[in-house]
Amino acid sequence: MSVPGRRSSTFTRLLRHGFTDPSAAERLLDLPVLSAVRGDPVLLDALGATADPDTALRGLVRLAEAQDDDGRQLLGTVLSAKPLRDRLLGVLGASEALGDHLARHPRDWEALVTYESADLHPGVADFERGLAGATDPVSLRVAYRRCLLAIAARDVCATTDVAETAAELADLATATLRRALALASADAPEDAALCRLAVIAMGKCGGNELNYVSDVDVIFVGEPADGADEGKALQAATRLASHLMRICSEPTVEGTIWPVDANLRPEGRNGPLVRTLSSHLAYYQRWAKTWEFQALLKARPVAGDERLGAAYVEAVSPLVWQAAERENFVADVQKMRRRVVDNIPVAHVDRELKLGPGGLRDVEFAVQLLQLVHGRSDATLHSGTTLDALKALAAGGYVGRADAAQLDEAYRFLRAMEHRIQLFRLRRTHLVPEAEEDLRRLGRSMGLRTDPVAGLNREWRRHAAVVRRLHEKLFYRPLLDAVAQLTPGETRLSAKAAGQRLEALGYADPAAALRHLEALSSGVTRKAAIQRTLLPVLLGWFADSADPDAGLLGFRKVSDALGKTPWYLRLLRDEGAAAENLARVLSAGRLAPDLLLRAPEAVAILGAPEGLRPRGRDHLEPEILAAVGRADDAELAVAVARGVRRRELFRTAAADIIGSYGTEDSPAEADPGALVDRVGQAVTDLNAATIAGALRAAVRERWGDTLPTRFAVIGMGRFGGHELGYGSDADVLFVHEPREGVDEQEATRAANAVVAEMRRLLQLPTADPPLLIDADLRPEGKSGPLVRTLKSYAAYYRRWSLGWESQALLRAEPMAGDPDLGRRFIELADPLRYPEQGLDEAAVREIRRLKARMETERLPRGADPALHTKLGRGGLSDVEWTVQLLQMRHGHEVPGLRTTRTRQALTAARDAGLIAEQDARTLDEAWVLATRVRNGVMLVRGRAGDTFPSDTRELAAVGRYLGYGPGHVGEMVEDYRRTTRRARAVVEELFYGG
Template identity: 85%
Template sequence: MNVPQGRRSSTFTRLLRHGFTDPSAAERLLDSAELSPVRADPVLLDALGATADPDQALLGLVRLLEAQPDRTARRELLDTLIASKPLRDRLLGVLGASAALGDHLARHPRDWHALVMYEPEDLHPGVEEFERGLAEAVDPVSLRVAYRRCLLSIAARDVCGTTDVAQTAAELADLATATLRAALTIAQAAAPEDTALCRIAVIAMGKCGGHELNYVSDVDVIFVGEAAEGADEGKALQAATRLASHLMRICSETTVEGTIWPVDANLRPEGRNGPLVRTLSSHLAYYQRWAKTWEFQALLKARPVAGDLELGEQYVATLSPLVWQAAERENFVADVQKMRRRVVANIPAAEIERELKLGPGGLRDVEFAVQLLQLVHGRSDTSLRSGTTLDALKALAVGGYVGRVDAAQLDEAYRFLRSMEHRIQLHRLRRTHLVPEDEADLRRIGRSLGLRTEPVTELNRAWRRHSSAVRRLHEKLFYRPLLDAVAQLAPGEARLSADAARERLVALGYADPAAALRHLEALASGVTRKAAIQRTLLPVLLGWFADSADPDAGLLGFRKVSDALGKTPWYLRLLRDEGAAAQNLARVLSAGRLAPDLLMRAPEAVALLGDPSGLAPRDRGHLEQEILAAVGRADDGEQAVTAARGVRRRELFRTAAADIVASYGTEESPAEADTGALVDRVGNAVSDLTAATIAGALRAVVRDRWGDTLPTRFAVIGMGRFGGHELGYGSDADVIFVHEPREGVDEQEAAEAANTVVAEMRRLLQLPSSDPPLLIDADLRPEGKTGPLVRTLKSYEAYYRRWSLVWESQALLRAEPVAGDEDLGRRFVELIDPLRYPAEGLGEDAVREIRRLKARMESERLPRGADPTLHTKLGRGGLSDVEWTVQLLQLRHGWAEPGLRTTRTREALAAACAAELISGEYAAILDDAWVLATRVRNAVMLVRGRAGDTFPSDGRELAAVGRYLGYGPGHVGDMLDDYRRRTRRARAVVEELLYGA
């Protein structure tokens, strides 16, 4: 390529103009006497220049000429090339596109004769023509040679454009059928005694069954066997298995002529663990009892191709009704989509963008979408029951199940991507779906597809465009026609019937499809800008709703929010323009009752879902500042608490929405892996919000009764989960109240003021409201329910000095000031520190008392009928077990280990592990159980809208809890098993550390 301009020959220039990338090497080849006719004939040079890779085509031609047995044969080849345009286009086209077929021709130099003439049957040959081409094969080696000769003719028609990509794929499937028949004939000839014992049918699956095979692909099959008349069934199945195994070896094994393709029987019942051959009745029994959804999806393409075709037809006819009932299975759509996601998840990250078949926007996306729609609507419409993707897509469009424009775009994209796949595989005849990175490879592929100006640039642009179209339409394909069915636009367009729309919604998991259609009609009908934006949003939203445990609730919630905010200009713009906002809203609306209920009472909070930092929790200082400012603007205590509740409502929604989004994940951000951090974030946020709300109520009461200054200093001490920063959505706020008369104030006056504050705070916070209740529980105070609600600091000091019991020291481990006079709260903490971290730890009597109290609580407080293995608070290995174990470590060692002096359970557990008071393994087991139990309680509140300590009994609610915890559809049993297993391990640790077992 670096020859100076002046020294370039005319041949060099002509070669460069004809598309040769190494004209110097080509010129050297053409300088030989044997190739002088090629160099002298402009027609031949033009033909070489028209190939995908002229350099490769010329080299292949040289090798083919050199392989001819003598000068006469070489002359015959060249003369025919010059005289026959069909041979010239086909032979050179194959050599330029496929180095592997060039190798075949070099090994079998007379096979070029197969490309000389166009015959009528050669234009679109079928199985019979290919069977004739394979008829002389009597062993695996000769079968491979004959197979490649037939493949040569298919590739020639393909690269010359005589057949389109769909016809090429069908021819490849027909050649595979003929090859399976030939291989079975060879196997039967080798074992006539086995042949006499059994009937065997070969059922093609996958792309071979669908008449859309690649150049290089596994050929998926299922074998069915029956005993011949009078034969023993067991012996017949053994004989059929030997024949099937021999057939697979004939096709799959590598010989001196290479291999044909692997025969893959792993789609059979039980996969590779199941018997290779089953009787028809055994197949039927398996599919009736055990088959998974994907196995029925695979049967869409089942087609008898070899052996006893009558038996094969019986197989398809027997199982076909089961295939078309698959859409009635629970979680049908979710199962299909989960299988698709699993395929994508298994692609190496470095390859996903080059995956033509399996990656997002690839061939499998089209196939999965089409198959899903076939299974849903093929029950009632037999016109959809084609195993061929493009035929099925056309039928879906004709029937109105897919929009015509969408179908046309998918058809075009699928054809282009399959053409790319064919040309990639054809080069080396290797099974691959990765788009190469080498520029020469990309250039050859681009030119083979007719892209000649800038082949690499044009190929990449077209590939990305079609992939993007598939990616955009893959999810919407299932949902957009639902809108067309109700929106009453484009009167000439075929659309889903009402029955078909309901059928599709039921398959998606909607329990009330009629209501869903009413919601869609209300949202998407009309010609307003609002309706147009909804029609853009809803196909995607419907998919996200369908991915939840309660699609109906998600769609209903979306309609309610849209009705409330529909005239607000920013609402739909936010969902349309902010990528995460719409998906976050869909997740929140379909995850349960709590978050949607909060949102319905403050719909403007939708704005939080579009702000990248909108779901981050706000700290206590900012919350308290906002609530106190709102209280200051109110006219009286009731208005003040109403204002505080408004802030609390919005912030509870922020916390719940962040929790749901982190637990479910989005397309851009997967579910959060660190569930401990998620639990801590919720506990801190709800605890801070509760503290700020109580501070607001306190300010409102003091201002209404006394103005700026209360006659006594007053502090609220958080206890239990509140003091531990571990509140859940439905937790009560455990508190105790302490006061201290101001200088010059009578003690009785101070006490009356303090009691008035407590009574009025509790009244205001418990006024009837549709918000989640904020219940203040003061039962952990000295003397419990019988003791005074509020005491002076001195009274606490006297009580704890004289009367304090070990359980009270334990309760004080989580005492922390949360509102009121900061100095008084600090002095209260100083007062109780010696009780909760006793010098030299606990005596054995105190330890025994703690154990006695814990055992009594387990026997007396667990609700009647509750399953102790599933009760999150009092059950085996639940919150109480872990917390009492950690608290015993704090009481024993807190005096010596500063890290244990914390109100937070997980922090104390980590400190105990760091101090080697508990092993790392035990600490991890306890932490895991505590986090899991806390998440279950949070999930129950999110799903049901009311607190609960055990899993819901309602199936849909239980599934929603499972989705929050990361368990997909149909895996509720796994969730319960995992919970029992993890808490059982924790209980074993508790038995040892708390009870000394």
């Protein structure tokens, strides 16, 4: 017995042998059942070699106590026979669940005694013999666990490696399905006589790489027996298949074996459980999706009618290897992978061993995609087993040998972790545990005995990082080998195969893409070497966009322009965010690349942490005015100002694109409204600063520092509302006031001359995007004078102003010129736009009449009213007129409504109780979405538009900007219709009065 209050020598030895609870272990060793072996050092050494000595000892005690002879034979055999000792204690230390099985079935330990060559690598026939005595579901489960016990023993003792263990588990599953079918047939011999039934294994079972605990995916194929009616035969086959599934899946006193999952069949769970071969083929030829052919890669007949199973695989195999020729093939595969990742609970992402980034599924998807692309012309790649397929890809030159070796090592390590996690309680899980004791046992089971927890985390993260890096690289590096002659003596992809891969990855013109790759990466220069490092990852980012060809072409153009600039490639190589940001910007559409290609040095913006933060007017205006002051003439001055505008438009567009798509380091912007506000404010500030520069240049050219009249530019419309898009004109009013002693006519001539010169300078033909000034919102519209004095505005508005002109003034805000004059103009406008008595019913009816007339007259012919972002139902005009009606009615008594910004006014109306919270949210969502669609169209097409593009690729690019992945364009359009339909209902109620 141990001595209380003092650590015994046994206690110390137990600590040294890896026990975490030596006191409990001492108590167990003192039990009578272990009296014969208590002091034997061999036992402690053997227990200390297990993954969890405490669990192994508890399991041994339970097993010994369950023996008929007090455990004497068991313990004597364990201590005298090293192979058995290592196998039994190894299993008990690695699997609590198998320890429970042995305690319930105390003679099953004898299954571990045999240690012959046939026992080392059993096949399906050996497992069938092990299950032959099972006559019902309960005895089948017991026999299955007995076989599983032997597989686990070989695994934990490293007699088999992880791939061999997975193959043995698949063979055991095959034998179990055969036995279950035999039991089902014996229970219903009349059904068995009517039909031929084949069981096709899919997934990991089909690929001979099964887990300890996993669904076994199957497809059932049935045909009538000779002379049988097809309908009755299929009904009989369905009953047999259902009975087989119940035998394996249903709980009994011995638990379950595993669920048999038939959801990979045509039409999934909605389709018939059993189909004929011809019915399967008809479905695959007409209706099947890409992922279904990817799944068929692993199809393997395992049970039932052998000839029918072989005929099925022979018939579907050609369809599998034609899948890469399907439209949207790669997009479908990538979409499936993204859907898997998106469905991982946020709390589990960092612990997800199978589905998370850098996990097992990344390896499997990468290998399968390469198989499907290149297996069309290379039958050596037709393997359903991941590691065998990876080996074939390396042998064929589709994957570099070093990359394949690293991926093989990482996959084996991750699969071994998955096996050991599942083995402990025989539960289906792919999550790395969080508890210290579980991590310790897992680390020790992986052979990490010195600091197993830290060692396990280090190795796991290292292998996951390898998988992530190679998952990106696998598709692209061989492309470069094909065009650049990189590594002498290494087997490389042919140019034809490289083109096939590019085409499969979404490049519409693979020949042109190969030419770009050759121009960028061939040769022995330092520049080419850096490009060869960058391009594998860049190509992946391009392929992930709606227009990979445009991204690669843009990158070549930028590289040609900056290739000799020493900082350019160094920036992309050393600043990871810069390269990804550039790839996203270049492949997002025309506007941002066009802006960048006019000034390629702006690529530096993409690398600085603060580079994508739009600069405010307080920074831009001083910069532009200083540049104007240094210029020799007005045209040069405005050229400099437009150059600043081009650079800042690029900054804003790049920030918008990257904020919408997100990157690995910076997730996509969660609030679309924040993106819209940021763009609107940035473009407004930029245009205001540019107009201020043009005004200074126009005045300075003729009058020096002082114009004979005070002059101000008032922003109107979306300009005054700080809601400009990339292609918006600047709506303005021009107001002046003669200086003291200056004749009013002279002042008016000077003001008109300044306006004419400003407009001329801003519209000079250059490569920079123009800034159009639109003054049509002035009194009397196009018929009225372009410039008025403040007194003239006051007189006009007092006597002649129409309702629409007062409404237009809701967006009036000074943007350039004399600040005091601008302030006084706003003081003049306030009583008009926020009338003290609100609006009478006649004024409200007139506003409604004008709005209805605009809807019918201004909507372009042929435009879909449900999809026109400006004038369509629930679009910008609907929301803005509704908000503006509230402002004119209640702005005098609700200060929050006195703003030029639509969203701020809407929030103020909600806070004042003028609109219900849900209605305000509905209008806001519609306004933000319509604005984002307009911005997206401009970014993608490089020109303004109020409707979704008709071109498929452009429409997909707008979808990516709005956050819709490949294949979700229809969903995007339907979401727009639904959002604006709800908004229109609110507008009908609030604006038109129900």
